[in-house]
Amino acid sequence: MVETGVAERRANKRGQATRESMLDAALHALATGDPASVSGNRIAKDAGATWGAIKYQFGDIDGLWAAVLRYTAERRGDLPARTAPGATLHERVATIVDNLYDGLSGTDSRAIETLRAAMPRDRDEFERLFPLTAAEFASWREAWLDTCRRAFAGLGVDPDRLAEVAAFIPGAMRGIVSERQLGSYSDLDLARTGLTNAIVAYLDPGTA
Template identity: 40%
Template sequence: MSTTTTGSGRKPNRRGLAAREQLMSTALRLLSTGRPEAVSVNLIAKEAGLSWGSVQNQFRDSDGFWAAVIELIIEAGPTMWQTPRSDTVAGRVAEVAELYRAVLDSPQNVAVETVRAALPRPLDVLAESHPHTAASIAELDRRWAEAFVHFFEGLDVDEQRALDVAAVLGSALRGLRSDQHFGTTVDVDRAHATLVAALTSYLEG
């Protein structure tokens, strides 16, 4: 990702770095609540005790700001993954499914979901008004898929099938999480186990 610069393209000074860190930490705190109204640069600046001028000086505009938030989460990405323990496909699928389930409720992921839900969709539409943000989100998705494939290294797993499973698993687990939050009558744990079994069969060919 790009190195830290101000909206004018200059390296920020100590005061600028402090303002940038304050804006970023405030953004993550508000966005991790999942409230749609948190996707407001003006609100975040106000909560941080700073002005819109500070945002412009550090990030140029809202596109630069949201891109910086996503990039910050990308940088924290490796801490969300762990070294697999199992040496079987079934074991790895079970591990990564539990990992995904935990990550979905992490502050970083909730922040990303909040931003994605509030900004224009799909990604090509977002790119028209927020090109840098769209590029950062695309990079985040790419790295997640790459990390998923890497999780199965050392096993006889087709890479394309692993990418297929990465896409399905994330979407399915988000759906199950929503069902759980809305108090569905579906047995979420049983559905989770069935999903793991089905995806294991697909990976094993």
């Protein structure tokens, strides 16, 4: 006879595997860019499950999308902060730019863009209809700012200028990544170098 504790651990592992397979199915569906991929029934079909099974795991569609966002955050980790302690300001900025350039074209980022496009533009309506999803998105701002603070710790960077850079750099990098995806006559390596140099010049404590 299998001991109760062993049976529970096996059940928990199966439940976790089922949950992750549903999250993976949601991510891959969203990453196609198909507006229909935000349908709960579509996700259930792709996961080989029923909508009832999805609801059992996540509660409702809002709970599913919030879980998808947490899942991508866990997979992404804290890449921009992984700079060597002795790295120069230029090296740290270049690391962030390179990480975003690579990461924003990945499956998770494409999925997030599709999800964002499907959410209400009005913030009040968004928070009313999808409170859990809205809360996850809102939490990213402070998490990203904290990541940037730690990435530039010890360099004497002005905190106000750092907050400005943290606010604009994701959007700036999305623009460069979009150029790559759409096909561009621009030299995107030159664009990344220019953006890096501009940020370094702005953050350099000697110019504050």
